[in-house]
Amino acid sequence: MTIRTLVLQRLQFGLDPLAFRRGAARVLARVSGRPRAEAPVTLEDLRQDFRLDAAGAEALLRALVARRLLQRSNAASDYRLTERFREFALARVVAPLQRARAKRLIERAGILAGQINAKWTRNPFVIAMIAVSGSYMSRSKALPELSLWLIVRPRAGRAFGKRRRAEATAHDRSATQFAR
Structure with missing residues (x-):
């Protein structure tokens, strides 16, 4: 898994990096321990986990799908978390x-x-x-x-893979002296 870094004062998917990481951590906590197939994420889940209004949750959903943090599931309104989502959820946040x-x-x-x-x-x-x-x-x-x-x-x-003659001779002499 890639260790990601989020920079303060730089929006992540339209959210402050700390707010994004907190919301993503809530998503992970809600689905932890369940297989990916049994852990769907809906628009309503995103709205609650990220503490957004309906329009904000819709914009976040579109951004997460576009950047491959979420994948559409078999059900029409369900999405699945990707490994990339986990990377961003566990990212460190640093000052610029x-x-x-x-x-x-x-x-x-x-x-x-x-x-x-x-x-x-x-x-x-x-x-x-x-x-x-x-x-x-x-x-x-x-x-x-x-x-x-x-x-x-x-x-x-220096030639690639070859030592200079003087360098090789000096090395061979020191190796001979060491062996005595």
Whole structure:
């Protein structure tokens, strides 16, 4: 099961993330212990579990079906929970990342990449660059996510799967000395 993360101040299916998670937890509690076939979810169940009016429950139902959290059952007005619904119901809720903190995290990632390049000399690749994408590229001060991508290149002086001659000779000498 995928561990999902919901971000505060970002609506989930038209609801506040905490309100959505509370309602989804009530749905799970109501159907727990029953097989999926014997645990139908109706529009009225959603209205009660999520504490919504009729129009709100209808909009939520459409959103949950569209995003595959609910599947239509054999009965005309019944729906079944999917594993994806459980993932969202059990998701953790976090505050958005502030831009200043995101910038510090990116700087720390750059320092760590430099340390990895310096210390992991047997790795045939080095981290050439760290690219940032997603909401960090906006001007927003609160970021729902921070996506970092590593751009790697072959380490200088190395062929794939082969050691340099001097490196191999030095390694063989040290192995011979260790064996004595």
